[in-house]
Amino acid sequence: MDKLLCYNRSLTNLAVLRDAGLSSLDSDYICPLCMRSFSKECVRQDITEEHVPQKSLGGIPLTLTCKDCNSSCGSDIDVYLFESIQRIEQRAFLPGTDRRVSMQEGDGRLYGTLKVGENQDLLLNIDTKHNNPKTWNYFHDNILLEDSIIDIQDFPLKQDVRRSSAAILKNAYLFLFARTGYTFLSDTYYDSLRKQIMNPDAFILPERLWTFQNVSVQDGIYLTQDNHYRGFIIVYTLKLHGIHRVCVLIPTPKVEYLSACMCLRTIEPHVPIRILSLPNEDFLCDATAIARLKEWCYGWSLVF
Template identity: 25%
Template sequence: MSKKIKKRILFDIYSNNLSDFKTNLKPNKIIPTEIGLYCPLCTQYYGEDKYEQLTLEHNPPNSLGGKDNILTCKQCNNSSGSKIDSEILLALNELDLMGFKPNASLKTRLYNQSTGENGVNATVNLDSEGKFIINISPANNPAVKDAFLNSFEYEYNSGLPLISNFESAGLSQKLNFEFKKPNKRNERLASIGLLKIAYLIGFEKLGHAFVVGKHMELIRSQIKYPEKEIISKPFWIHNNYTDDLLGVNIITKPKELKSFLIVFDLQTKSDVYRIGICIPGYDENDINVYNNIETLLCQGEGDLKVETNSYLNTEFDIKGENNSLLPIKFWEEITK
């Protein structure tokens, strides 16, 4: 399917969702009557006349195994993610390498006596069998690079069988160096990238009913300004999530963790990482879930049993007629 056709299909799906949504809202709600949708990140309305200003966006990022399955405006696609998306990739690549996982790759610097404090730029790779392959970047200072490559030592191994060339018998070259434990990632920005992925999955699965949630403006502000500490508490839950939880779920118990639980996979060249992010629901105090995550799950109570409901994940269809408000109604019903 071409990107042009896919873009049109998605536009029609979310336009129909918005049309059904406004039809079922109370009369005092102001929603445009024309065909169109809201960009989930900036909530700017895009009708048919502004269709070309919408873009297909990969969510999760293409570099982490995502597909172009969401529509955002060009401005948000260009400005709301490149930095935080790259931080996720960098963080996971560092985890791959420090875990010595096959096919891991990371740019770093190598140091020995010849380089001093400067070091040389290099890429460290592990092949499919877990063997190290190191490539020295040609962009290094030539003098430093040559000094590093010529800093090998000779090593003699005795006990070889009788041979005629005694000068080279048992000699091998050994290059000593070290590279520091990778720590280039900005974990704060990477975590905001995870929040963005979860938020967009919520919109992808549930439509406009998701973005009008009580606390969604706070989520959008944190995504728009990732350097600011708008949400300072942890919003992820570590768990061994099964495949049936991939997507949008609702945590029902304990009540203190009541929230949308968005579960998704991120794929590097070496491994697959399964992530669970909490998004507050529609109730006044649901934003407190982040305080409760810190209190209940980050203070030595990691064995706390969390119960979820996956109805929206398995039964809800955004293309269905007259059900655009169902996520809100279902939330109210099961979280009383």
């Protein structure tokens, strides 16, 4: 990723919007997550490349966010999404996965790693250096015997649906931001979406604007063709050992989040939905494309 190019394109986007009278944002760079402004002088140290989705789930640097947002999202939400995907794969005993496990006998607890082989064969590794020698000897002589049945417990993973959900939303929001900049995402309508991402424990948006439902279209950004949930469907892939596809709806500002959410829930698995690919135009720097997108977002009504 060319950080400078990305930075310059964002500035051009702001300038085009200002020149067209479509925005009053007057700033050098605005972090898309916290919407704070950063002057050119502090970009080098305060603005960072953001992997979308997160690096641990196969993401690549796609856009720029401020250092604070990048780091707080990493520890507050990204890690939860990573562990929830890890958990899905562990439950499925996906080949190539491994997990930390432990075994209890009396007062002694032995720690190890359980690996799932290519044929879903299981291999239990015990690192003797990281276990109490007495416990290890006891297990070795009395418990881990051939043909014996051992009660193995998974090491608890971080679990928090709201935090994982915030990470899922953040990815979709940043995919959309990378393509469309501040064109409509600077609307205060999206403040609640940004707040939800940055404050995952708070109940700001209805759950949930996304689904893991089987998605038959390619990764990308799509426009919904139903005004009841007029907005953007963002489809993307999370990669760990397996492939996990996510479909997120980011509504346009005239649609209430709750009604968009209710519409998404009514979509049945495997039933095609009416969507169109976001045209391959430059929605950051091309004034005509920007105006068209803006019109698509705002220039419609359910009332005739």
